[in-house]
Amino acid sequence: MSLISIIVPCYNQAQYLDECLNSVRNQSYQNWECIIVNDGSPDNTEEIALEWTKKDSRFKYIFQENSGVSAARNNGIDNSTGEWILPLDSDDKISPSYLEKAVIKIKEGYHLIYSNAIYFGKKNEKWILEDYEHSKLLYHNIIFCAAIFKKNNIRFDSKMTYGFEDWEFWINYIFSTEDIKIHKLDSCELYYRIKNESRNKTLKG
Template identity: 35%
Template sequence: MNHLISIIIPCYNQGLYLDETIASVLNQSYTNWECILINDGSTDNTASIIEKWESIDNRIKSHYKENGGLSSARNLGLKKAKGFYVQFLDSDDLLHINKLKIALEYLQKNDLDIVVTNYAHFTNDVENITSPYYTLKQEFLNYNNILYQWDTDFAIPIHCALFKASLFELFEFPVTLKAKEDWYMWTVLFYNNPKSIYINDTLCFYRIHTKSMTGDNFNHMINNTMLFYDLIKTVIPKDDYIKLIELSNKKYINKSAVESQKKQQIKQSNAFKIGNKIEVFLKKIGLNNLSQKIIKKFSEK
């Protein structure tokens, strides 16, 4: 059963990592695949990198589109895909050499719709990996856990999975979502109760970027979470939606309470009290700007 696997890679200004990502596809021990690269209006050297790899292997195919975001790029990849199975891969992440082979064996042996594998984190060197933020488990692979526990107890990087392509015949990623689109996909797919399995083999690598999240990015995530709620309510039963909103409200209220407690603990700490005394002293000698930096430093600890 040598079925074709379509590997869909959206590409937007990740030329720095794209060579390594494509190489992880070419190195696959399972060889019956097509790699669909969607250049989503990149302004860096992505186009020349794609052209180079297309000349090396005819299984690599590319399509250019005006920039529309990750969801629109994946949708175009799904339209172009010819495979019986689908593997998503972001343009800065990597696949283990046996990812396709092992996942496909589980799919076919057990007549499954989705196989999810374990993953690891890395920054620049895939030889130096670290444990993921979440410990994945078989019990997470159901509709209720995905809807209610996502980003609280777990999240699943999309390249951990190998999917039957038929799951996406009536599905599109919402192009208005610029984040949380994976959560939407997993919720919609598992609402229909697909046959799935988790295997505890580290077969994917998720790149961690060193840049910290800015305030703008935090607001971006919050705004798209709200948009996710608006979109998912048209898909799931009303009672499930109400429960989701109730749980989300409790989560954010509890988080706010914890943050308030942390701030109170900081104010009661010796470091903060010493900082206040330093501030008073520096005001007297006209160096109050420096005192603000010191107070900020204490507060961040």
């Protein structure tokens, strides 16, 4: 059984998928599975995803009719075997050390781990996130979607296809977990792609 399940929802982002999945495969920590959820993409997402399942058995593939990113993430989580979840958008990347550093904090008893990040693409600079405080989260989202958290019965709101689904998820997750411990790594472990055509992602620096 994998310790960490990485969930990659993909809709019409095939041009970036190889880069994303390569960052998963290059992890220094190896006990993971990666579930690619094709949300009814009209492009060649399926072809690329299936090639990755042939390269490495830790990659799994799921197809669903187009239902939105939240439903795709939930589908991946529901079909995962890991105790921990990392939602990773298919146009983003993670650093090779992210899982390894997170596992250290998992062993120290933390329930949710995130980090600083780096914008790339149309914008290239560091993205320094705030240290976690309950009160801050109630006013604005301070955790990016690609945080690593212990799996429970909380899921993303599949009716919220555009908007603040990440923020709502973190509020529900954090306030449903007794004595939750949250840690922000000081290093930059997420590469967050900025594109002209991007939908408005939930959290901006």
